[in-house]
Amino acid sequence: MPVRFELYELPPTTRVLRGEVRDFLRAELGDRPPARRAPSWGGFDREFSRKVGARGWIGMTWPTRYGGHERSVLERYVVLEEMLAAGAPVSAHWVADRQSGPLLLRFGTEAQRARFLPAIARGELAFAIGMSEPDSGSDLASIRTRAERVPGGYRVNGTKVWTSNIHRSDFMIALFRTHHDPAKKHEGLTQFLVDTKAPGITIRPIIDLAGSHHFNMVLFEDVFVPEEMRVGEEGAGWKQVTTELALERSGPERYLSSLVLLVELIREVGKDPGERAAPVVGRLVAHLVTLRQMSLSVAGMLEAGDNPNLEAAVVKDVGTTFEQEIPEVVHALTGVEPTLASGTDLAQALGYLVQHAPSFSLRGGTREILRGIIARGLGLR
Amino acid sequence: MNELRAILADVVTRLFTERVTREVRQSAESGMWPDALWTAVEENGLTLPLVPEARGGAGGTWADAYIVVSAAGRHAVPLPLPETIVAAWLLARADLEVPTGPLALAPAQRDDDVRLTPATGGWRLSGTARRVPWGGSARHVVVVTAVDGRAMVARAAAGGFGVEPDRNLALEPRDTLVFDRTPVTAAPAGAGVPPDAAWQYGALARAAQIAGGVDAILKSATRYATERRQFGKPIGAFQAIQQNLAVLAGHVAAADIAAAHAFRAADRGDALFEIGVAKARTGEAAGIGASIAHQVHGAIGFTYEHDLQFVTRRLWSWRAEFGGEAWWAATLGREVALWGADALWPTLTAR
Incomplete structure (x- = not known):
């Protein structure tokens, strides 16, 4: 089939690095309880991100002249999967390391790279993503927030929504419309670096169903964005944002979000799991091992300079299905009541994941959008 | 995929696309042994990817074997090709001669009781192996079992045991083999080869x-x-x-x-x-x-x-x-x- 996963193997040299990351995480996280590890890459901790940056684990693959470390995609992969497996609070650098930095590296100006990349790599700059709007979710190309040319730059008016963590981020990379032609909605889109403290920006919290605040609505009222903060050419936004979304979809965070709950389930069933639990746990482990090989394969393709957009969509679709299945399996097997802050570690981890699992197949492109991408890869669209 | 593996993939795809026709599959389902297809497969060297070159094999790896075995599945090849590949590997690892012709692999059931015992001048096999894939069609059956906790590989020639024919849903032979002090050639399994x-x-x-x-x-x-x-x-x-x-x-x-x-x-x-x-x-x-x-x-x-x-x-x-x-x-x-x-x-x- 046109979807092609070649088996990939991490080079043995990554073992030392893996050990270093584990030692670091043990020292930093100590015996942090599972319920606090459950947010995975949702945990926001600037101090932690600065320490990760100091270890050289942000911007790992970027050139040293931009504060990067010129390490391989696979070394970066090892750091990511260890951070995720430990439930480390990586959110303050995650977006910048995963997509904003690589976007600037590829499409940004020399001045933008020099200004932003070293600070990102130090773990000092947090980025948010400005894509969705109230009337533009899956149909991203229909966005209406306008950036009009004015002397020295652009004037922005409109609204972004579901903007995670912008209330504690320094910058956002936003997609705006610089040219309006209803017949060509994919054209006329442009990406910009926006200072979250710029005058005219109003940030309104959106509280999620679990009572947490990470989402926001962002209102732009005559916000001035200087010319030098445009990323790439005017009108090149759609191509760039597609590249960015591929980066957003290709990592191990798309199958490891519920790992902490699987670990607690294994603790719960004990050394002798019995006839009922053994095959259920074993089946999940078979999926976990398989997904890790699929995810590694995508990393290998990125390392080789290929463009595994289709494969990344497959991993995210299969991976989020797995992530969402784990809480269901825990329900079926243990019957434990999900709790907020009482009960066992299993009950609390379940409490967190039951409430957050619906988002897994929404964020970064819905399941339906991803399956549409896969169907196109099969030649059906 | 390395270049040799890509060539192997081309060879098996071309062979199976040309030769594994609807007529061949249907004829096999009616109980006819697809002799011409088997000969083509054997002549193309597809049965021995895991046998060293010194023993007449391809001297390849399991990764090579994956190309052949997955292709056999993809094309619904009505032959014991996967079984032959594994059985030939077991024979070679045990330093036993790898005969030409199709091989079956037994036991195929976890709780079958097949016993290998020493006898004057060789080994004897006794017991029942149920639903052995292609057990009645193969020229030899390769049996792995334990003797005093040690893995042994035995090779039984067709004709030396009873066959009770049966089939799976795809009408592939799944025959019960009855061994009654059947004389076999046997040797300790290769290092690391388990009794199961x-x-x-x-x-x-x-x-x-x-x-x-x-x-x-x-x-x-x-x-x-x-x-x-x-x-x-x-x-x-x-x-x-x-x-x-x-x-x-x-x-x-x-x-x-x-x-x-x-x-x-x-x-x-x-x-x-x-x-x-x-x-x-x-x-x-x-x-x-x-x-x-x-x-x-x-x-x-x-x-x-x-x-x-x-x-x-x-x-x-x-x-x-x-x-x-x-x-x-x-x-x-x-x-x-x-x-x-x-x-x-x-x-x-x-x-």
Whole structure:
């Protein structure tokens, strides 16, 4: 089939690095309880991100002249999967390391790279993503927030929504419309670096169903964005944002979000799991091992300079299905009541994941959008 | 994929595409041994990828064998080719001669009691091996068993044991073999080959066949969805069909990588865990995959006239042979429980 996963193997040299990351995480996280590890890459901790940056684990693959470390995609992969497996609070650098930095590296100006990349790599700059709007979710190309040319730059008016963590981020990379032609909605889109403290920006919290605040609505009222903060050419936004979304979809965070709950389930069933639990746990482990090989394969393709957009969509679709299945399996097997802050570690981890699992197949492109991408890869669209 | 493997893939694809016709499959289902096809397969050197060159084999790796075995599944090849590849490997590893002709692999059931005992001038085999794939068609049966806790490999020539014929859903022979002090050639299994090697490596082979089989039914369903028109357009233009085929594609990708991962582990030695992962994961893909492929094909896919059934009936049998998902998943579950919760991630990443 046109979807092609070649088996990939991490080079043995990554073992030392893996050990270093584990030692670091043990020292930093100590015996942090599972319920606090459950947010995975949702945990926001600037101090932690600065320490990760100091270890050289942000911007790992970027050139040293931009504060990067010129390490391989696979070394970066090892750091990511260890951070995720430990439930480390990586959110303050995650977006910048995963997509904003690589976007600037590829499409940004020399001045933008020099200004932003070293600070990102130090773990000092947090980025948010400005894509969705109230009337533009899956149909991203229909966005209406306008950036009009004015002397020295652009004037922005409109609204972004579901903007995670912008209330504690320094910058956002936003997609705006610089040219309006209803017949060509994919054209006329442009990406910009926006200072979250710029005058005219109003940030309104959106509280999620679990009572947490990470989402926001962002209102732009005559916000001035200087010319030098445009990323790439005017009108090149759609191509760039597609590249960015591929980066957003290709990592191990798309199958490891519920790992902490699987670990607690294994603790719960004990050394002798019995006839009922053994095959259920074993089946999940078979999926976990398989997904890790699929995810590694995508990393290998990125390392080789290929463009595994289709494969990344497959991993995210299969991976989020797995992530969402784990809480269901825990329900079926243990019957434990999900709790907020009482009960066992299993009950609390379940409490967190039951409430957050619906988002897994929404964020970064819905399941339906991803399956549409896969169907196109099969030649059906 | 390296260049040699790419060439091998081309050779098997061309051979199977040309030679494994509907007529050949149908004739095999009626009980005829596909002799011409077997000869072509043997002449192309596809039966001995794991036998050293000094013994007349290709001297390849399990990763090479994966190309052949998954292709055998993809093309629903009505031959004991996977069984022969594994059995020949077992013979070569035990320093036993690898005969030409099809080989069967036994025991195929976990609780079969087949005993090997020393006798003057050689070894004797006694007991019943149930539902041995191609047991009555093979020229030799290769049996792995334990003697005093040590793995032994025995080779029994056809004619030296009783055969009670039976078949699986795909009408492939699954014969019960009755050994009664059958004289056999035997030797200690190669280093690292476990007493239940027939079971383990039989499961490994089935995982690869399933991976190839689900790939074939995805191709078939995708083609059908672009050709079949309803409501004025190809049914593949409907989102419901597209989304189902995308799900199938996910299972195909997972099955392929799970099986290939286990074959790579087999090249390193102890592959029991990865074989379990592969058999459990591909088995699930077989069930869901066959279901989606049939749904997309509609009524025509439910007929004998359509080729889809040659693959799906095999998938339904193969997922249960040499241990189904339940058995292998339980084995994995008990294993990780023994590791303990906190060792799960470190152990998986160290393998």
